[in-house]
Amino acid sequence: MSRRRRPDSALLAPALLGVLALAGCQSVGAGAGAIAGIATGAATVNPLVGTAVGLGTQAAVNALVMYIARSQQADQQDTIAASAGKLPLGGATEWKITHVLPFGDAHGTLRVADTIPNPLADCREIVFTVVSGHRQADYVTTECAAKGSARWRWAQAEPATDRWGFLQ
Known part of the structure; x- marks a missing residue:
């Protein structure tokens, strides 16, 4: 056998x-x-x-x-929105995100380019760069805060961009 x-x-x-x-x-x-x-x-x-x-x-x-990728994306968006929320129109600053896991860290610069009139929320357009590893890219997005709130949030969905890679 x-x-x-x-x-x-x-x-x-x-x-x-x-x-x-x-x-x-x-x-x-x-x-x-x-x-x-x-x-x-x-x-x-x-x-x-x-x-x-x-x-x-x-x-x-x-x-x-x-x-994990969606969580890191949300953290990065919240970091950018919070950094831009502290600035006046035309103001610029640097931003940085360091994740618990040893990948996906990024940094860059951002500038508040315009305010968007809206009766329900304070909104603005921001221009920002993302440097991740050896790659750098420029983006434009919208962020908003409810009237009277100091918490700025990402206000634009962007599934059509290559920014989030395989999350599309």
Whole structure:
């Protein structure tokens, strides 16, 4: 009677992790799903269980990556809006965001370019730069604060820009 030899998952996992490190954030879920699926399939000798675990892991990791990216995006927008909210028309300053996780940190400059008349909220147009790593880009957005409030918030959705990468 011949025995089936299982793949050595101890050797396979580090190889797949190395590929993940080179692939970037957009493929983290697929890589994690592949590792979990292969390891589970090898441990249970059942490819259906391995596939189910792999797909579930991929979905969970993708959701986590998107949550972290959206959270960092919101923090960056709030930082820019709060910095600009302290300035008068024509005023300029620098802004900076440092995240808990060691990626996505950015800084830049901003200027309050215009005020927008509105009976419900104080709104203004700001021009800002974002420097992230070796990349710099310029943007224009709108921020508003409810009448009588000192809390300025991002007021413009921008899913059509390349600024937020894979969040589009």
